[in-house]
Amino acid sequence: MKQKAALKTLVLGNILMALLLTACGSSPPARFYALTPMPPQISEDKTILHDKNKIIAIGPIEIPEYLDRAEIVTRAKENQLMISEFDLWGGSIKTEISRVLIENIGSLLDRDGLAVVAWKTTMPESYRVPVILYRFDAVQDGSLTLRAQWAVFDKDGKSLLSFQEAIVTKPAKGSGYDVLVALMSEALGDLSKTIAENLRFIKNNLVIKKF
Secondary structure (H helix, E strand, O other): OHHHHHHHHHHHHHHHHHHHHHHHHOOOOOEEEOOOOOOOOOOOOOOOOOOOOEEEEEEEEEOOHHHOOOEEEEEEEOOEEEEEEEEEEOOOHHHHHHHHHHHHHHHHOHHHOEEEEEOOOOOOOOEEEEEEEEEEEEOOOOOEEEEEEEEEEEOOOOEEEEEEEEEEEEOOOOOOHHHHHHHHHHHHHHHHHHHHHHHHHHHHOOOOEEO
């Protein structure tokens, strides 16, 4: 009888230990995020140019290697990175940035007779706009910095029409990765407006620089 009781106690102990180990070893569920484009632009000018005879190809997009990963990256200090274990991008961050820039710039230039597409296109492009993001992350207090350069080339890639740089800073709006991703989307919106204005100026005041 004592042997059976001891065996029962041993079995129950093993089950309890297994449950404790399972609880300790379980990880919180991963959370996935996506960047979002700007809301559709509404203009007081009701004139729409339907003949979009100029095609703008956005890309390639380049980002720092430390950002090109599934995990969302922030900065603990200026020279110290933090990589989230459970807060992840739903897809390639580079593809996300490209998608949002194309949607934003396309919306901003919709009334200018300019169609905006990805750079690997079979369409006869009029301008190509490669973009380099040198920084696109937040620091510990939640504030965000985006630093980017872009160029505008003619369709053959032999004439440089413009070369610009922009730095976008956004103050913290709260804590959490959902807030951070929303802030990153806002920063891309600001960058998109600057690039769109640059392209609009080129379209209306074309000056070609040969090199």
